[in-house]
Amino acid sequence: MDILVLVKAVPIVGNERLGADERVDRTVGLEANGNDEYVLEAALKLTEAHGGEVTLLTMGPTAAQEALRKGLAMGAARAVHVIDDGIAGSDARATATVLAAAIGRQRYDLVLAGADTSDGQGGTLASAIATSLDLPYLSYAGRIELTDDGRGVRVQRLSPTGYDVLEAALPALVMGTQVLGEPRYPSLRGIMAARSKETTTLSLADLGIAPDRVGAGAATTRVLDATPPPARAGATVLRTDPESAVAATIDFLAARGLV
Amino acid sequence: MAGPVILALAELTDGQPTRLSLELATLASDLAVAAGGTAVAAGIGPRAGNAAPTLARHVERVISVEAATEADAPAAIVIASLLAALLEQQTADIVLLPASPDGKDVAGMLAARLDLPILVNAASVAWADGRPVVEMSAFGGRLVTRSTFTGATGIVVVRPGATAARERGSEGSVEVVDLEAAPDPRVTVVERVVSAGAAVSIDDAPVVVAGGRGVAGPEGFAVIEDLADAFGGAVAGTRAVVDAGWLPYAQQVGQTGKIIKPALYVAVGISGAIQHKVGMQTSGTIVAINRDADAPIADFADLLIVGDLFEVAPRLAAAVRARRG
Numbered sequence: 001m002d003i004l005v006l007v008k009a010v011p012i013v014g015n016e017r018l019g020a021d022e023r024v025d026r027t028v029g030l031e032a033n034g035n036d037e038y039v040l041e042a043a044l045k046l047t048e049a050h051g052g053e054v055t056l057l058t059m060g061p062t063a064a065q066e067a068l069r070k071g072l073a074m075g076a077a078r079a080v081h082v083i084d085d086g087i088a089g090s091d092a093r094a095t096a097t098v099l100a101a102a103i104g105r106q107r108y109d110l111v112l113a114g115a116d117t118s119d120g121q122g123g124t125l126a127s128a129i130a131t132s133l134d135l136p137y138l139s140y141a142g143r144i145e146l147t148d149d150g151r152g153v154r155v156q157r158l159s160p161t162g163y164d165v166l167e168a169a170l171p172a173l174v175m176g177t178q179v180l181g182e183p184r185y186p187s188l189r190g191i192m193a194a195r196s197k198e199t200t201t202l203s204l205a206d207l208g209i210a211p212d213r214v215g216a217g218a219a220t221t222r223v224l225d226a227t228p229p230p231a232r233a234g235a236t237v238l239r240t241d242p243e244s245a246v247a248a249t250i251d252f253l254a255a256r257g258l259v
Numbered sequence: 260m261a262g263p264v265i266l267a268l269a270e271l272t273d274g275q276p277t278r279l280s281l282e283l284a285t286l287a288s289d290l291a292v293a294a295g296g297t298a299v300a301a302g303i304g305p306r307a308g309n310a311a312p313t314l315a316r317h318v319e320r321v322i323s324v325e326a327a328t329e330a331d332a333p334a335a336i337v338i339a340s341l342l343a344a345l346l347e348q349q350t351a352d353i354v355l356l357p358a359s360p361d362g363k364d365v366a367g368m369l370a371a372r373l374d375l376p377i378l379v380n381a382a383s384v385a386w387a388d389g390r391p392v393v394e395m396s397a398f399g400g401r402l403v404t405r406s407t408f409t410g411a412t413g414i415v416v417v418r419p420g421a422t423a424a425r426e427r428g429s430e431g432s433v434e435v436v437d438l439e440a441a442p443d444p445r446v447t448v449v450e451r452v453v454s455a456g457a458a459v460s461i462d463d464a465p466v467v468v469a470g471g472r473g474v475a476g477p478e479g480f481a482v483i484e485d486l487a488d489a490f491g492g493a494v495a496g497t498r499a500v501v502d503a504g505w506l507p508y509a510q511q512v513g514q515t516g517k518i519i520k521p522a523l524y525v526a527v528g529i530s531g532a533i534q535h536k537v538g539m540q541t542s543g544t545i546v547a548i549n550r551d552a553d554a555p556i557a558d559f560a561d562l563l564i565v566g567d568l569f570e571v572a573p574r575l576a577a578a579v580r581a582r583r584g
C-alpha cells in the first residue's frame with residue numbers, strides 16, 4: 001500500500017502578499033497547506049495499518065522544502081520536489097499538467113490530495129489531475145479505508161445532509177478534508193529521522209515537459225489588478241450592562257435594515 | 260456575427276434548481292446582455308423537466324437534461340460526462356459552474372477533458388473588452404483581484420452571492436436534450452447516509468449565528484441555536500467547536516471549512532483567529548459578542564458587545580423576537 005500525498009507549500013496564512021509582478025510572492029515563509037496535512041495524516045495511518053510507504057510530492061520553489069521537511073518529520077518515507085524556474089506563474093492547467101506527469105513517474109496504489117488550498121485553485125486541481133491520469137476519483141473524504149479484500153478504497157464523502165459511502169478499485173485518487181482528523185505533531189525522533197530521508201528533485205526536462213507549455217508565458221488566465229477591499233469602519237464597541245447593550249444592538253441592526 | 264454564448268450549469272435538488280443555480284442563470288443573462296451574446300442554463304439532474312420552467316424564468320434559453328444523479332455513481336462524475344457531451348453539440352464560450360462540492364469537482368473534470376482554462380472563487384463577474392472580468396477575494400479577504408482569460412473561452416467557478424437571482428419577466432425557451440451519461444464504472448456509491456436533523460445550510464443563509472469555544476460545551480450551543488432561530492438564520496461555528504464534536508463539519512466556517520458571505524454574521528464567543536476570519540470577513544455586517552474587548556475579532560467586527568455571552572445572547576434573542584414580531 002504505497003501512497004503518494006500531494007502537498008502544496010503555501011504562504012503562511014495571514015502573511016500572504018503579492019510580488020511586483022502581481023503574482024503571489026513565494027519567496028516568503030511557506031508552510032504545508034492545512035488540508036494537505038489532514039490527508040497526510042490519513043496516509044500515515046493507512047500505511048501504519050496496512051504496510052507500505054508514504055511519498056510526498058510537491059511542485060514549488062526552494063522554500064517549499066520547509067513543507068516537505070515537516071511531512072517527512074511526521075512520518076513520510078521520502079519526498080519528490082518538482083522545482084524549475086520555468087514553473088513560476090503556472091496556472092491551474094499547467095499545474096495539473098506538471099503534477100500529473102510527476103505522479104505518472106511514481107509507484108503508488110493511492111494518491112491523496114487536499115480539498116483546497118489557501119492560495120490556490122479553489123479545490124479544482126484534484127479532479128483535474130485524476131481526470132487527466134484517468135484515475136478513479138473520490139472526493140471530500142471524511143474517512144478513508146481499504147475495502148475488505150484490500151484491493152480497493154472506501155471513502156465517506158461528506159454530503160450536505162450526511163455522507164455517501166464510495167468505493168473504487170486501486171489505484172485511485174482521493175481528495176480529503178479536515179474531517180479525516182487532526183494531523184500529528186512531528187516528534188523529536190521524527191525530526192531527526194527526516195534529516196536522512198531522501199528528497200528527489202525533478203525538473204521540467206526530467207518530466208519531458210516543454211518549457212513553453214507551463215509558467216507565466218503559457219498562462220491562460222491573467223490578473224488585471226489587485227486592490228485592498230474598502231476598509232471596515234472599525235467596530236462600535238458596547239461596554240455597558242447587557243440590557244442597554246442589547247437595546248443599542250437592536251438600534252444598530254435596525255439602522256442597517258437587518259432586523 | 261452572434262456574440263458569445265454564456266452557459267450556466269444548474270444543479271438540481273428535489274426537482275428544482277438550487278438557489279446558487281438561479282444566481283448563475285441570472286449572472287449568465289446579465290453577462291449575455293453586456294456581451295451582446297446568448298445566455299443558456301443547462302439543468303442537469305433528476306426531474307430536470309420539473310426544474311426547467313423555474314430556470315426559464317431566469318434565462319432566455321434552457322437546456323434540460325434528465326440524469327439519475329442519485330443512482331450508484333457520484334453526481335459530479337455523471338454531470339461532468341453529460342456536460343462534456345452537451346458541449347460537443349452546443350458551443351459555449353464561457354461556462355459558469357457553481358462553487359458547490361459537485362460544481363468544483365465538475366470544474367476540474369471539465370477543465371481537464373476539454374483543456375479549458377479556469378478561474379475559481381468568483382465573488383462577482385462583469386464583462387469588459389470582450390472578456391469576463393472575474394473578481395475574487397484573495398489572501399483571506401485582504402486583497403481583491405480581478406482576473407480574466409487570455410483567450411476567448413474558459414470556466415468560471417462562481418460563489419454564492421455573486422449576484423441576486425432575478426426573474427426576467429418573460430419565459431425563456433426550454434429544450435429537452437437526451438444524452439447518455441458515461442460515468443466512471445470504477446467508482447460506485449454503495450450507500451447514502453443521511454444524518455438525522457440536518458441543519459439549515461450556512462452557504463446561502465442571509466443571517467448566520469456562529470458559536471466558538473466560548474460557548475463552553477455542547478449544551479452552550481442551545482444559546483447559539485436560539486439566537487439563530489430568533490433571526491431566522493443558520494447556525495455555524497469555529498473549528499474549535501467542530502473538533503470538540505459540538506457541531507458537524509458542514510457548519511464550520513473558515514480556511515478548512517466554508518467561506519460564506521451572509522448579510523449578517525453574529526460571532527458569539529469566537530476569538531477571530533485568521534483561519535476563521537478568512538471564512539467570514541466579507542460578510543455584510545459582523546456583530547461579535549466577546550468578554551475580551553481585545554480579542555482579534557474586535558479588529559474586523561462592525562459592532563462588538565463586550566460581555567458574557569450567556570448574559571447577552573439570550574437577551575438579544577428575546578429583543579430580536581420582540582422586534583420581528
Ligand SMILES: Cc1cc2nc3c(=O)[nH]c(=O)nc-3n(C[C@H](O)[C@H](O)[C@H](O)COP(=O)(O)OP(=O)(O)OC[C@H]3O[C@@H](n4cnc5c(N)ncnc54)[C@H](O)[C@@H]3O)c2cc1C
Nearest residue numbers: 034471472473497498499513514515516528530535550568
Ligand atoms: C490548518 C488550520 C486550519 C484551520 N481552519 C480553521 C477553520 O476553518 N475555521 C476555524 O474557525 N478555525 C480554524 N483553525 C483554528 C483557528 O486557528 C482557531 O484555533 C479557532 O478558530 C479558534 O476557535 P474559537 O474562536 O472558537 O476559540 P478561541 O480562540 O478559544 O476563542 C474563544 C473566544 O471566546 C471568548 N469567550 C470565552 N468565554 C466567553 C463567554 N462566556 N462570553 C463571551 N466570550 C467568551 C474568549 O474571549 C475568546 O475570544 C485552523 C487552524 C489551522 C492550523
Ligand SMILES: Nc1ncnc2c1ncn2[C@@H]1O[C@H](COP(=O)(O)O)[C@@H](O)[C@H]1O
Nearest residue numbers: 059113114116117120121122123124125
Ligand atoms: N503545487 C502543488 N504541489 C503539490 N500539490 C498541489 C499543488 N497545488 C495543489 N496541489 C494539491 O491539490 C490540492 C487542491 O489544490 P487547489 O485546487 O489548488 O485548491 C491541494 O490540496 C494539494 O493536495
